[in-house]
Amino acid sequence: MFRLEVRTSTPAWFNLALPLLAIGATLVLCSGLIALAGAGVLEAYSVMFTASLGDSYAITETMVRAAPMIFTGLAVAVAFRAKFWNIGAEGQLLAGAVASCFVGAIPMPGPLAMVLMALAGAAAGAAVALVPATLRVKFKVDDVVSSLLLNSVIYYALMALIEGPWKDSFSGYPISPPIEDSANFPVLLEGTRLHLGVIVALLTAPLIWFLIVRTTLGFRIRVTGENPEAARYGGINVERVLISTALLSGALAGLAGVGEVGGVHFQVMSDISPGYGYSGIVVAMLARLNPLGVVPAAIFLAAVMTGAEAMSRATGVPAFLSDVIQGTALLAMLVALLFTAYRIRRVGVAR
Amino acid sequence: MSAVFEQIFQVGFLAAIIRIATPLAFATLGEMFSERAGVLNLGIEGIMLLSAMTGFTAASLSGSLWLGVLAAVLTGMLMSALHALFTVVLGLSQHVCGIGVTLFSSGLAYFLYRLIFGQQSVPPNIKGFQTLPIPVLSDIPVLGPAVFNQFSLVYMAILAIPLAAFILYRTPWGLSVRMVGENPRAADSAGVSVIATRFQAVVLGGALMGLAGAFLSMAQFNAFTFGVVSGRGWVAIALVVFGRWDPWRSAGAALLFAFVDALQLRMQASGLGHIPYEAFLMLPFIFTIVAMAVMSRNAVAPSALLKPFRREER
Numbered sequence: 164m165f166r167l168e169v170r171t172s173t174p175a176w177f178n179l180a181l182p183l184l185a186i187g188a189t190l191v192l193c194s195g196l197i198a199l200a201g202a203g204v205l206e207a208y209s210v211m212f213t214a215s216l217g218d219s220y221a222i223t224e225t226m227v228r229a230a231p232m233i234f235t236g237l238a239v240a241v242a243f244r245a246k247f248w249n250i251g252a253e254g255q256l257l258a259g260a261v262a263s264c265f266v267g268a269i270p271m272p273g274p275l276a277m278v279l280m281a282l283a284g285a286a287a288g289a290a291v292a293l294v295p296a297t298l299r300v301k302f303k304v305d306d307v308v309s310s311l312l313l314n315s316v317i318y319y320a321l322m323a324l325i326e327g328p329w330k331d332s333f334s335g336y337p338i339s340p341p342i343e344d345s346a347n348f349p350v351l352l353e354g355t356r357l358h359l360g361v362i363v364a365l366l367t368a369p370l371i372w373f374l375i376v377r378t379t380l381g382f383r384i385r386v387t388g389e390n391p392e393a394a395r396y397g398g399i400n401v402e403r404v405l406i407s408t409a410l411l412s413g414a415l416a417g418l419a420g421v422g423e424v425g426g427v428h429f430q431v432m433s434d435i436s437p438g439y440g441y442s443g444i445v446v447a448m449l450a451r452l453n454p455l456g457v458v459p460a461a462i463f464l465a466a467v468m469t470g471a472e473a474m475s476r477a478t479g480v481p482a483f484l485s486d487v488i489q490g491t492a493l494l495a496m497l498v499a500l501l502f503t504a505y506r507i508r509r510v511g512v513a514r
Numbered sequence: 515m516s517a518v519f520e521q522i523f524q525v526g527f528l529a530a531i532i533r534i535a536t537p538l539a540f541a542t543l544g545e546m547f548s549e550r551a552g553v554l555n556l557g558i559e560g561i562m563l564l565s566a567m568t569g570f571t572a573a574s575l576s577g578s579l580w581l582g583v584l585a586a587v588l589t590g591m592l593m594s595a596l597h598a599l600f601t602v603v604l605g606l607s608q609h610v611c612g613i614g615v616t617l618f619s620s621g622l623a624y625f626l627y628r629l630i631f632g633q634q635s636v637p638p639n640i641k642g643f644q645t646l647p648i649p650v651l652s653d654i655p656v657l658g659p660a661v662f663n664q665f666s667l668v669y670m671a672i673l674a675i676p677l678a679a680f681i682l683y684r685t686p687w688g689l690s691v692r693m694v695g696e697n698p699r700a701a702d703s704a705g706v707s708v709i710a711t712r713f714q715a716v717v718l719g720g721a722l723m724g725l726a727g728a729f730l731s732m733a734q735f736n737a738f739t740f741g742v743v744s745g746r747g748w749v750a751i752a753l754v755v756f757g758r759w760d761p762w763r764s765a766g767a768a769l770l771f772a773f774v775d776a777l778q779l780r781m782q783a784s785g786l787g788h789i790p791y792e793a794f795l796m797l798p799f800i801f802t803i804v805a806m807a808v809m810s811r812n813a814v815a816p817s818a819l820l821k822p823f824r825r826e827e828r
Contacts, residue, residue, distance in 0.1 A: 188603055196625060199563055199629070200629055207758045241611035249607055250556075250609060250613065252754055254761050283564070289760060294803075298803070298806065298807055300517075301807075302806075302807040304803075304806045305806070305815070305819075305820070306808055307554065307556075307609040307820065308554075308751060308752075308755060308802075308806070309803050309806060311556070311748065311751065312748065312751070312752050312799045312802055313799070313803070314748070314799060315745055315748050315749075315795075315796070315799045315804075316796050317800045318745075319792040319796045320792065320794045320795075320796065323790040323792035323793065326790065326792070327790050438617075441616075443614050444610060445614075445617070446734065447611060481624070481628035482626055483621055483624035483625040483628055484621075484627070485621075485626050486620060486621025486624060487618065487622050488621075489617050489621065490560075490614055490615070490616075490617030490618025490619070490620070490621050491618055493610070493613065493614035493618075494596075494600065494615070494616060494618060497600060497606045497607075497610060497611060497614065498600070498604070498606075500606075501604060501606070502727040
């Protein structure tokens with residue numbers, strides 16, 4: 164007989180083992196789809212790996228894709244730590260993209276433009292995240308639904324801009340005017356797309372880790388998430404912590420949009436984010452809400468996305484496999500997390 | 515203004531409202547059943563997409579539209595059963611699981627569609643449902659041709675509203691659903707299986723989401739495209755809140771949204787639009803967010819929404 168027993172603590176190696184277990188299970192489950200498509204499973208996965216991490220150019224492409232997911236992953240991780248259920252990283256990213264595109268189109272010296280773009284994008288993302296947080300603190304409105312619904316509001320606002328005042332009057336395409344050339348983020352490696360924003364993303368993760376683990380605000384965020392009653396009893400203004408968390412989370416998601424505008428697209432279009440906001444949830448869960456874990460988790464998803472296209476060309480397996488892998492990985496991780504709450508014990512029938 | 519009013523009372527406009535409202539009504543009723551039992555199903559967006567895909571595929575391969583509808587309904591039930599397994603049986607967090615189900619189902623829909631139909635320059639289509647005039651009723655002026663000269667799935671949606679209200683308010687099972695959504699501990703003491711009731715409500719909701727998907731790909735567009743759902747699942751989430759978790763109000767909310775949507779389509783087509791059409795599409799979301807703030811004082815949401823039930827925990 165086996166039975167589930169409630170765990171009181173989890174060993175440290177779980178932080179690494181659980182995501183690996185979830186990713187392993189995901190790859191095994193999705194191999195069924197590769198076989199269904201009539202391709203060799205090992206071949207497909209090896210093409211995927213080579214095309215995303217096999218050489219230095221491939222690695223830069225993967226990193227460019229990972230950058231926005233590092234930001235949205237951090238945004239979600241910070242929010243979920245405080246149990247502020249921010250499902251709105253997608254909308255906050257779009258708001259950040261729009262704001263930075265607006266600033267980037269104003270002629271000014273490049274470095275100044277880049278700093279102002281980042282500030283504007285972070286502020287826009289924070290402003291959007293402030294809405295569900297305020298509604299929750301002041302009116303006890305469920306933050307899951309309000310933050311999710313705001314994604315649609317922001318999306319339509321973006322569409323109204325690029326099909327209205329921003330529309331390209333020459334071609335008629337619904338795209339914004341490009342930002343100034345001087346505001347384009349510098350490319351770090353000649354011949355690649357590796358831009359400054361990628362490095363900023365990589366540096367932000369340890370910064371957020373430090374903030375969560377070592378600072379007073381981080382302590383307050385963690386206590387508020389783990390036990391709001393105790394936090395309140397201990398003199399923490401839980402409402403204020405939730406608002407601060409939302410501002411931080413929204414700013415991080417907004418920066419994801421800034422990177423896409425300044426470093427990749429140089430303008431705003433309707434599909435500027437292929438769901439990076441939602442991917443942020445997958446990243447944060449795989450990272451077990453640890454800001455340092457967000458980096459490898461984002462790189463994993465980015466590698467799957469980059470690799471899927473090459474795999475599709477080589478084997479004919481539809482590239483949409485990467486979307487399936489993303490969803491499966493999230494669900495597998497949730498199941499794996501059960502091991503942190505419970506342990507399976509063998510129960511002797513006879514003693 | 516008179517030009518606008520003239521257009522509103524055209525038969526074609528009323529018929530368009532009914533057609534736009536139909537998938538939303540199915541989806542909203544489905545989400546409502548799930549939420550009344552205490553389970554938020556954010557998988558709805560992906561479930562509708564996958565159902566639209568399987569329904570279209572089954573119809574196109576078998577030549578039978580009703581077989582397509584069956585496939586869509588079964589898909590909806592299966593995927594929501596997956597959501598229920600995670601959230602109800604295993605007690606995992608509903609919002610994260612829901613996003614997982616949406617990501618997984620959408621990915622699977624794109625993947626399988628591409629696998630079955632390949633990459634074609636013109637997406638394959640089917641001869642979808644044809645309108646089925648109801649004798650006598652369809653002869654009523656204005657209302658007749660608008661409401662009673664529709665697809666059979668539209669009639670199903672119209673019938674589904676009173677049926678859902680009846681099931682929820684007048685049957686023992688409906689009482690159990692409301693109990694496990696409001697106070698699962700009390701329901702458990704009264705001998706109602708919280709797990710089983712929630713599971714059933716989520717799966718029933720999934721069947722309705724499947725019908726919503728079926729309508730989109732087999733009656734409204736007669737094809738499956740990647741944007742066939744394009745946020746209608748999220749609209750349904752909003753409409754359930756806006757309709758205060760009640761079948762009649764939710765369906766009414768769907769009709770109201772359909773009116774706004776049809777109006778913006780008309781204004782776009784007639785070149786009357788000084789207001790960007792996106793402003794109209796935003797409305798249901800903004801209204802819902804405002805409504806949530808206003809309503810929160812007299813808590814109408816199911817009390818146990820988002821809360822997993824574990825018997826041993828007190």
